[in-house]
Amino acid sequence: MNMMILSTGILCLALSTGCSKKNEKTVGTSGQAKVVLDNANALMISSVPARTQANTCVPGNTCATEAQISKFEIKLMSVGIHTHADTTQGYGSAIYANPSCPAPEYETEVNSKYYKYVGFGTCSDSSITTYFDLKSASVNTDLNSQYLPIAPGSYKYGAITFCQSSAQSNNYKITLTNDAGLPAALQGQTVSFSVGTCGVTTPEMSPSMDVTEGQSVQVTLIYDLTNTVYYRVLGVGESAGTGCTEVGGYAVCINPPTISATFAVQ
Numbered sequence: 001m002n003m004m005i006l007s008t009g010i011l012c013l014a015l016s017t018g019c020s021k022k023n024e025k026t027v028g029t030s031g032q033a034k035v036v037l038d039n040a041n042a043l044m045i046s047s048v049p050a051r052t053q054a055n056t057c058v059p060g061n062t063c064a065t066e067a068q069i070s071k072f073e074i075k076l077m078s079v080g081i082h083t084h085a086d087t088t089q090g091y092g093s094a095i096y097a098n099p100s101c102p103a104p105e106y107e108t109e110v111n112s113k114y115y116k117y118v119g120f121g122t123c124s125d126s127s128i129t130t131y132f133d134l135k136s137a138s139v140n141t142d143l144n145s146q147y148l149p150i151a152p153g154s155y156k157y158g159a160i161t162f163c164q165s166s167a168q169s170n171n172y173k174i175t176l177t178n179d180a181g182l183p184a185a186l187q188g189q190t191v192s193f194s195v196g197t198c199g200v201t202t203p204e205m206s207p208s209m210d211v212t213e214g215q216s217v218q219v220t221l222i223y224d225l226t227n228t229v230y231y232r233v234l235g236v237g238e239s240a241g242t243g244c245t246e247v248g249g250y251a252v253c254i255n256p257p258t259i260s261a262t263f264a265v266q
Contacts, residue, residue, distance in 0.1 A: 028113035029213040030149040055227040055255050064229040066135075068182055071175040071190075072225055073131035077101055077161040078120055081209065083153055085201060087120075092159065093150035094118040100128045108151045115151035125163035125171050134225065155209040163198040170194050172254055174229050185248025186231060193245055193254045200256075223257040230255065 057063035078097050083090030094117075097103030101123030107116050162171050170192035178187045231252045240246040244253035 025114045026112060028110065028115050028152065030115050030117060030151060055224070055257060057227045058230050058253070058255065061230040061232045061253070063227045064176060064182065064231070065179075066225050068177050068179045069135065069174055069225065069229055070177045071136070071173070072134045072228065073173040073175075074134065075125050075128045075130070075162055075169075075171040076132050077123055077125060077128065077163065078103065079160050080120060080158070081150070081155040082157040082159055082201075083155055085157055085204065087159065087201075091117075091151065091153070092120065092155075094120055094148050095150070097121070097148065098123070098128055098130075100130075103148075110152055116149060117151040118148040120161065122164055124168050126168040128169075131173055134223065150211065152211045152213055155211060156204050158202040158205075160200045161198060162195070162200075166198065167194045167196050172256070174252075174254065176229075183231070183248075183250060186250060186252065189247055189252075191245050191247055191252045193243060195243060195254065195256065197256070225257055228255050228257050229253070 076096065076098055078094050078101065080092045080094045080096075082092035091106070091108045094103050097118060097120075101121055103118045103121045105116055106119035107114055109115075172193040172195050173190060174193075175190040176182055176186055176188060180187075229252070231247075231250045234240065234246060234249055234251050238251075240251035241253070243255075244251040246252075
């Protein structure tokens with residue numbers, strides 16, 4: 001999986017308790033999780049202590065302001081937390097798993113107890129038809145409908161998956177407003193992109209997020225949509241290029257935001 005370090009908005013993961021039993025094994029009480037997405041830049045949420053650096057505008061292009069973007073939509077395959085930056089080590093628990101992508105249950109042993117949690121299954125982004133709008137507060141309705149069990153542990157990273165290995169379809173979609181500051185050819189346009197980077201891993205949380213049995217934790221993934229969409233006039237015979245789509249003689253491009261994480265034990 002290709003992973004990249006994404007820049008600021010907010011994704012909150014609230015954990016509550018649940019339990020499972022497995023034959024003769026000593027079974028521990030798992031946590032459960034839900035996801036909340038928020039755009040910190042637009043909502044100016046002062047309760048979030050950390051802010052990542054917003055993207056800078058790509059030289060030679062014009063960046064759309066956030067007010068000129070009415071929707072910033074992505075396909076989400078899964079959202080999770082991990083004990084290691086290398087997701088092949090340790091273990092991770094899914095916080096959100098797209099219903100189009102089966103997320104198998106796994107079992108892990110922590111301090112001689114066994115915990116059942118939801119892991120990360122395989123799926124193709126081409127089978128996902130729904131998008132989540134990072135600018136909309138209503139995005140939380142679907143994300144909050146899942147309460148997935150997580151294993152206790154010392155988690156250091158948040159991770160978001162958009163595709164497996166490579167994008168098989170358009171997985172980003174933006175809609176521009178009719179703002180007069182945009183070129184007439186771009187006003188009101190919806191533009192789709194196929195972004196090959198399939199995952200985002202946050203910088204390491206410091207201190208780590210230590211989840212124990214019966215504990216509730218809220219994780220906030222912070223993103224900033226500033227300078228994430230930019231455009232330029234195409235020359236004769238010029239192609240739009242990677243990460244860009246041609247619209248009315250312009251190359252409209254996407255520069256995904258960076259994501260950082262904070263957490264609080266409740």
